[in-house]
Amino acid sequence: MERWDRIGRNAAYGAALALSPYLLIKVSWVAGSLVGVLPVGNGFSLAEWVVLNTVTVGMAVIGIALALALVRPWGMRIPGPLVAFCSWVGSGFLVSILPFVLFSALLGVGGDSQDSAGDDPAMPVWEGVLVQFSFVGTGLGLALAVPAYLRRRWPHAFIGRVGDGPRTAPPWAAVAGAAVGLAWLYWAAGGTLGIHHPGERNTEGYVLAAVWGFWAFVGSAAVWTVARARPAGVPRWLPMVFGWVGSGSLFAWSAWKVPLMLYVAVTEPADVTPPENPTVAVVLHLCGVVAGAAMVRALVRTRIRVAESHARPEVAIRLER
Template identity: 80%
Template sequence: MDRWDQVGRNAAYGAALALSPYLLIKVSWVVGSLMGVLPIGKGFGLAEWVVLNTVTVGMAAIGILLALALVRPWGMRIPGALVAFCSWVGSGFLVSVLPFGLFSALVDVGGGSQGDGGDDPAMPVWEGALVECSFVGVGLGLALAVPAYLRRRWPEAFLGRVGDGPRTVPPWAAVVGAVVGVVWLYWAAGGTLGIAHPARRNSAWYVLAAVWGFWAVAGSAGIWTVARARPARLPRWLPLTFGWVGSGSLFAWSAWKLPLVLYVALTGPSDVTPPECLAVAVVLDLCAVVAGEAMMRTLVRTRIRVAASASHALPEVAIRVES
């Protein structure tokens, strides 16, 4: 076991431990709201609030199991597609949560009302701090544990240069993802086209729009680079990493936001007013989900082609990795 692998294993245990307080808090919200001893989130009825938080309980449980799967021997026996999908979605969520959590520790990004109805306004300070620590801890842990696991399970994907792989037609998904990212960056820079209620924007909204936009553009650039196999001497792991994280961010966050936006659009709660025009938000999130999924399929096909090429053309490299 080399030093990088040992760091990844320790980080996986740390990620599972860090996410445990979030899981317990979410369970308490569900139980407390059903018993009538805890308030319901702004803009939600009891049923919607319980469903929303039950989903997050399931996500937290999956996150803990995923972290353990990255380090325990039984994790290598789980179907690779399942582990890869959960890691991809988790990475997509956390690359946005991490900078947001770090920024909120320095600046009060909660001022004003974004109107998304996703947080409990009566959350105690200590509870909010635990939630932020959980997100930051699991994000940092998985940032080290996931690459170490992938390196153990699919070493060929990390070998060689971009130019070693076959050159293919750049996928349309990279273009769509880049366009979505540019729109988010435009909003983060203060643009008002597509914004129905400019006064509803606050610091949190700007930070998240900037992070989503950055990863959408960076991920699209990574996919484009892999597909074109240029520049040839660039290490393969670099565009693969940006493509992996960027496509995951596109898919995960937009798949999470899309049902909420549709709920607001269909029910029109009086106390929830998102800054974006709802029709524009629905189109953007839908495009992001489709583009993110298509970008991931491009990465999978590239890995399969590279693996086949490595098994025939680079047997001595594979032997070095296994030894």
């Protein structure tokens, strides 16, 4: 077994183990709130709290199953599009957020929220620590396990160099993704267009917007590089990996935020005041969903020429099997 493959397999087990505390915490929140032994989160009714946390329980179960699928033999028998979609969304959620965790630690972001969490019976400090551990551990594990799995299942996607294949038309998805990223970076830099409640902005929000904007630009640049076959000579796996994570970040986080912002825009709850205009945020995140999906489609539909030692002179990167 190759060293890289062995590292990826161990990382997959680590990702599944790291996400387990988050799953147990969320299950306890749902069960505890239903029987009345745990409080409902601030700003939520009992039904809303149960629905929200039930959704996150399902996401955690899927995340653990995905991590195991990346390492167990049965994972190679799952239909290609299904495992690719789940790994893409999982990477978009958790791998892309790792820079946010790093900068938050360096800048001391979240210190106040952690202290206040200790006063909130719905989130004691120890639970917050376990949740952070789950996110970081799973993100790090997927960062190693997903490329290793993809390399085993679709090896042709990782061979050769940029420029080995024909150039295609400039991908509109990359332009759209960069435009969404530019909007997030504008907000991260303190821009106020589209911001209705500037007083609700905090350092954590600025850093998160910067991270989202960064991945949108990185993913867009990677897709553009693969499509335009420039600069030639760059190992092909590099833009493929960054395009995968960048497009996944655009899609996953925007798909998560759209229903939340729609709920705020429609119901206008008095105790929820996001900094940005909910309508503007919904439109921006919808653009992120569409751009992210189109970007990954552009990646998996590219064609490359491979050496004669490989079976076919030209191979399409398809989500087959």
